[in-house]
Amino acid sequence: MLDRIQKNIALIFDVDVVIEQNLMDLSEHYDPERLQYNANSLLALVNSLHTNQYLRTIGLFRVDIFIPILTFIFGQATFEGTCGIGSLYRLRNEKYGLPRNDELLYERFRKVIIHELGHTFGLIHCQTPSCVMRSATYVEDIDQKKHRFCTHYEENQRHFLNKTNF
Numbered sequence: 001m002l003d004r005i006q007k008n009i010a011l012i013f014d015v016d017v018v019i020e021q022n023l024m025d026l027s028e029h030y031d032p033e034r035l036q037y038n039a040n041s042l043l044a045l046v047n048s049l050h051t052n053q054y055l056r057t058i059g060l061f062r063v064d065i066f067i068p069i070l071t072f073i074f075g076q077a078t079f080e081g082t083c084g085i086g087s088l089y090r091l092r093n094e095k096y097g098l099p100r101n102d103e104l105l106y107e108r109f110r111k112v113i114i115h116e117l118g119h120t121f122g123l124i125h126c127q128t129p130s131c132v133m134r135s136a137t138y139v140e141d142i143d144q145k146k147h148r149f150c151t152h153y154e155e156n157q158r159h160f161l162n163k164t165n166f
């Protein structure tokens with residue numbers, strides 16, 4: 001799947017994409033009360049790994065991630081920053097008692113990654129149902145949108161003033 005993601009992201013953003021595997025101890029990012037991993041902390045970790053050698057760095061995880069104001073998130077990024085994160089955890093069909101579907105998992109994960117990278121490039125949330133920059137609360141929201149940017153996101157820019165988008 002990483003191979004497909006690498007090729008697709010390269011195509012969408014017209015850049016070279018390098019995949020690096022890091023086996024890291026994430027225990028310091030774990031919240032024992034929520035039984036989840038702190039996404040702000042993981043984003044800071046990815047920021048610390050980013051070097052100027054790359055345009056953007058996006059950390060891909062398989063753990064359940066949250067930010068304090070939300071039960072869970074699929075990913076987050078620093079608006080007009082250099083880094084983002086995304087997690088597979090809530091994208092797996094098995095999580096919802098449904099049969100494993102690798103194609104659907106790939107589609108969901110690439111949408112999350114494209115969405116978060118969009119934030120790093122200054123794109124804000126979009127109301128167009130099919131637009132990849134539409135915000136997603138549930139996995140069904142991800143399934144309803146496409147992996148592409150629409151042309152209308154600029155119209156909604158004034159609604160999004162947060163420094164960090166998710």
Ligand SMILES: [Zn+2]
Pocket residue numbers: 126127128131132133134149150151152153
């Ligand atoms: Zn849009």
Ligand SMILES: [Zn+2]
Pocket residue numbers: 115119125135165166
């Ligand atoms: Zn977002």
